[in-house]
Amino acid sequence: MSFERVCGVDDVQVDSPMRVELADQVIALVRDSAGDVFAIGDRCTHGDISLSEGFVEDGTLECWAHGSQFSLCTGWPKSLPAFEPVPVFAVKVEDDAIFIDPTPIYKENN
Ligand code: FES
Known part of the structure; x- marks a missing residue:
């Protein structure tokens, strides 16, 4: 994996997604109220949103x-009209900074 620093943890407001570009990927970065950080593909699979x-x-x-x-x-x-997934990206938090591996991961639907 090749993680790159994208921002500080405090740069992402809780439950307020942030769009980041990394390598050739456009990513929606989310920090939830539990403090967990997620990165998924930014482009909806139903339309160019x-x-x-x-x-x-x-x-x-x-x-x-x-x-x-x-x-x-x-x-x-989890709900229509989209029925195809967006990729997810590996995330790690170190020293109050967020790192993402821009390699897209397509997970099984289960
Ligand atoms: S463009 Fe996202 S659900 Fe239709």
Whole structure:
């Protein structure tokens, strides 16, 4: 894995997604109220909409356009109209900074 520093933990407001570009990936970065940090593909698979403009709710990131909710853990939509996943990215937090490996991971839907 090849992690790169993207920002400080405090640069990401709780439940307020942040769009970051890393290598050739556009990523929605989320810090939830429990302090966990997630990185998933920023582009909704239903339309060309930035998921980082959406809403964090119950472990998902909801697309503002038509309401599909993408799991922050798996990238899979939990609700229609989207039915294909976005990638997820490995994240680590060290010394109050967030590091992401920009290699996209497509997880099984389970
Ligand atoms: S564009 Fe995202 S759910 Fe339609």
